[in-house]
Amino acid sequence: MLPLMKQLMTIMILLCCLRGTAQTAIAGADPRKVQMGAKTMKQYYFVMLTKGKGKDRVTDIASINKLQEGHMANIERLHREGKLMLAGPFGDDGNWRGIFVLDCETSKEAEQLLATDPMIKAGCLDYELRPWWTEMNSVFK
Secondary structure (H helix, E strand, O other): OHHHHHHHHHHHHHHHHHHOOOOEEOOOOOOOEEEEOOEEEEEEEEEEEEEOOOOOOOOOHHHHHHHHHHHHHHHHHHHHOOOEEEEEEOOOOOOEEEEEEEOOOOHHHHHHHHOOOHHHHOOOEEEEEEEEEEEOOOOOO
16 A cells, blocks of 8 residues: 555645646647646546445345446446546555546536446445646657
8 A cells, every 4th residue: 555655645746846837828729738838738537436335235246246347338438438548446445446537628527427337326436536637648648
């Protein structure tokens, strides 16, 4: 867990440093993109998937497997549509279950996409949603 915390802290420090850098909106461009010096930054939505409050309501293996299949099919669909840029589970049994990075115009759109996930609908997963910026084409193209 400690290496993950170090990585998260490094990311947070870098984001704080970027916040102090002069930002310039790109004239006539997508408002989710800003120029920071020579770098163009773009806003995405970071989703921390967490254990849902209803995680103990679904207990039989067949139902859990069906929800997981639907969860994976939804991930594949969102990826094909160009909305899901990154997804993956954590390797332990902590409260954090996984992450998504969504390419959406608004947080409302991100919420609507998350509402299509069977595991979230069933209460097995919950989430925290945050706007997140990264340099264009450095992580995602």
